[in-house]
Amino acid sequence: MSEVDVLVNIRQAIEADKEKPNLGMVDIHKARELIEETGAVVLDVRPPAKVEGENAEEANVPNAYYVPVIEFVQQYEDGRIPQDKTTPxxxxxxxxxxxxxxMGYLEAxxxxxxxxxxxxxADLIELYKK
Known part of the structure; x- marks a missing residue:
């Protein structure tokens, strides 16, 4: 992927984000709706030192994967990130x-x-434990 491709992707992402309420920031209720209605994938990106208890994948949040930010490239190359770039x-x-x-990495x-x-x-994890 060239620098030009990355800039095109970022430009398109910015335009798409403008169409989303709150520029793509969602609360736990909207997140649950996206998970249950669109099959959205959840990426728990906390570094290991920031995880207290279970990560979202261990807690069985639907479609959740633990992809620590410090392992993003490796996890991407290993196929733990959806290949379909339209997947929520x-x-x-x-x-x-x-x-x-x-989010910026993915959009790029x-x-x-x-x-x-x-x-x-942890609030989303707790929602699914109820």
């Missing part, structure tokens, strides 16, 4: 900053339906 993806962490970073790679959970992913 919700990225979550503890304080949103790592999720925003991964050409992913079109990326959202960021606007709260601690």
């Amino acid at each position: 993806i919700i990225v979550g962490c503890k304080l949103v900053k790592f999720a925003n970073r991964v 790679l050409g992913y079109q339906n990326v959202y960021v959970l606007d709260t601690d992913i």
Whole structure:
């Protein structure tokens, strides 16, 4: 992928994000709706040191994968990220900053339906334990 391709992808992502409420930031209720109605994939991107208890994959949140931000490239190359770039993806962490970073990585790679959970992913995990 060339620099021009990356810039095109970023430009398209910015335009797509403008169409999303809150520029793609979603609360746990909207995240649940995306998971249950569209089959959205959840990426728990917290670094291992920030995971208290189970990560989203271990907690059996539907369609959830634990992809620590520090392992993103390796996990991408290993195929743990959906290959279909139109798949809705919700990225979550503890304080949103790592999720925003991964959203940018995904959008630069050409992913079109990326959202960021606007709260601690532990809240989403707790929602699915009820």
